[in-house]
Amino acid sequence: MPSTNLKQYDSVGGFSVSQTPIFDETRNAKNINSLELKSDISNTSRTDYVVTAVNDGFLSFSDASRIQLPSKSVNFITANVIALNTAGTGAQLSEKIESTVLVTAAGDVQHLSSLRTIIKDSIPETESWSISPFDAGLANAWTYQTSRVGTSTVRWYGYVSVVSGNWV
Numbered sequence: 643m644p645s646t647n648l649k650q651y652d653s654v655g656g657f658s659v660s661q662t663p664i665f666d667e668t669r670n671a672k673n674i675n676s677l678e679l680k681s682d683i684s685n686t687s688r689t690d691y692v693v694t695a696v697n698d699g700f701l702s703f704s705d706a707s708r709i710q711l712p713s714k715s716v717n718f719i720t721a722n723v724i725a726l727n728t729a730g731t732g733a734q735l736s737e738k739i740e741s742t743v744l745v746t747a748a749g750d751v752q753h754l755s756s757l758r759t760i761i762k763d764s765i766p767e768t769e770s771w772s773i774s775p776f777d778a779g780l781a782n783a784w785t786y787q788t789s790r791v792g793t794s795t796v797r798w799y800g801y802v803s804v805v806s807g808n809w810v
Contacts, residue, residue, distance in 0.1 A: 697795060721786060
C-alpha cells in the first residue's frame with residue numbers, strides 16, 4: 643500500500659512534548675526514552691534503551707521498571723555496559739553482552755545463550771564487579787543483575803538494543 647499524506651504537517655523549529663524538544667529542525671530525535679524501529683517484515687522490531695544502576699541491583703529505567711519483551715517472540719539482545727567508580731579513580735568495567743532470549747505465549751522469559759566480551763577491566767584488585775543477564779522473574783521482563791563486592795560506589799550505565807521477532 644503506497645503511503646498517503648493525509649494532512650500536511652509542518653513544525654517550524656521542531657516538535658516537542660510538554661515543552662521538551664523531541665525532534666529538532668534538522669530532523670534529529672532528542673530527549674526520548676526509547677526508540678522502536680519497525681521493519682517491513684511483519685511482527686519484527688528493534689528497540690533501543692538506556693538503563694542504569696548503582697552498586698548491587700538491576701539495570702533499569704529511572705522508575706525502576708525493566709525492559710519489556712513481546713510474548714511469543716525470539717529476541718536478540720545486545721547490551722553495552724560500563725561500570726565506573728564514582729570516586730574518579732579511573733576504575734571501570736566495560737562489557738558487551740549479546741544474548742538470545744525466547745518469550746513464550748504466557749510471557750515466560752527464557753535466556754537461551756549469551757556471548758560476553760570484556761572490553762576493559764580495571765577493577766581494583768581488592769574488589770569484584772560483575773554483571774549477568776537476568777530474566778527478571780516477571781512476565782515479559784528482561785534486565786541485567788549487577789554485583790559489587792568492595793567499598794567503591796559503582797555506577798552502571800547500559801545501552802541495550804533489542805531485536806524482536808514473532809516466532810509463532
